[in-house]
Amino acid sequence: MSATLQALGLDGSTAEYLQSVPDDLVPGRVARVDRGLATVLTEDGPVRATWSGALLAAMASDPQAGPCTGDWVVLRFWPDDRITLESVAPRRTAIVRAEVGGSSRGQVLAANVDVIAIVVGLVPEPNIGRIERFLALAWESGARPVVVLTKSDLVGDAEAIAEDVAVAAPGADVLVCSATTGFGMDSVRSLLDDNATMALLGSSGAGKSSLVNALAGVELLDVQDIREDGKGRHTSVRRELIALPQGGVVIDTPGLRGVGLQESGEGLAAALPDVTALAEQCKFKDCVHVTEPGCAVQAALEDGLLPYRRYESWVKLQREAAYMARRTDARLRSEMKKEWVRASKSYRRDFKPRQ
Ligand SMILES: Nc1nc2c(ncn2[C@@H]2O[C@H](COP(=O)(O)OP(=O)(O)OP(=O)(O)O)[C@@H](O)[C@H]2O)c(=O)[nH]1
Ligand SMILES: [Mg+2]
Ligand SMILES: [Zn+2]
Secondary structure, X not given: OOHXXXXXXXXXXXXXXXXXXXXXXXXXXXXXXXXXXXEEEEOOXXXXXXXXXXXXXXXXHOHHHOOOOOOEEEEEEOOOOOEEEEEEOOOOOEXXXXXXXXXXXXXXXXXXXXXXXXXXXXXXXXXXXHHHHHXXXXXXXXXXXXXEEEOHHHOOOHHHHHHHHHHOOOOOEEEEXXXXXXXXXXXXXXXXXXHOEEEEEOOOOOOHHHHHHHHHOOOOOOOOOOOOOOOOOOOOOOOEEEEOOXXXXXXXXXXXXXXXXXXXXXHHHHHOHHHHHHHOOOOOOOOXXXXXXXXXXXXXXXXXXXXXXXXXXXXXXXXXXXXXXXXXXXXXXXHHHHHHHHHHHHXXXXXXXXX
């Protein structure tokens, strides 16, 4: 395994795959993809490649077969100077966002990511529900989620906010930092130990590109002032993989407007393990946790053991996961619809949000 590829995050099993391909092909890692053209980092620097016929055929039957940022690939250098991307190595992990309004097949945002940093600015005040959605997406990917609360220089009580966020993020570390002052950047940097690959996810204006610049120690990426209303304006427009000079790889992404969940619901279970564990104790297997007798979720709500807000997040996320599943399974569709109509009716009837 070459040192250059190792610095780009090459792992053992992918190295094996890359060694199994014919000798005249060149391995590399996809830094970015723009419409049918990939920028691939190789041992001899970055090159631009188009898709091979075989790859195009594979993509016709499975859009997820197309290369995305973070993929390990093999390239063919042709005598006429063309470079084609021949195949994509099996992905260790994949961040998959459900297509908004498209097919039920998700869009792969980034591949072979070890750590997903959910980047959240401390100003405006973090939206816990949104963090939970990002966590569900992150757990689903197979990578390790970490919540990075940035812009600590703008608040006085960063640690108190971090504690609140930690309650909503069981199993994930919560870090506090500032790209501006450098506070807490050492712990963010250590997420890249052993040439790990870290993808940054978060809303526009959260401070993702600023973190990449702070990690790199140079202004690599554009950063722009946020609008007066505090909303970002989507400064970054594409996903981009950056190999840091001191080792480790970061993938910057544009702010996500909608975070779609994939259908399996595993991410949901991992993001809200307390509610999921309760749901397993319900008397009926098909309990929808609204008015059923012997419902452990309702019992915990009544006893005050389960915060109402977490219950609400769970209902919302579960509904979304079920929606995705429904799109892929026509048979389930009508059953699910009936169930959710019933559930949401009695939900509205029985529960007035506490003030
Ligand atoms: N005070 C302060 N401002 C920050 C910090 N990090 C980022 N900012 C500011 O926040 C704004 C948005 O930062 P970006 O890094 O462009 O945010 P982004 O998440 O990449 O946004 P998109 O590319 O639109 O998704 C810029 O005005 C930054 O200067 C920080 O640690 N402290
Ligand atoms: Mg950006
Ligand atoms: Zn129940």
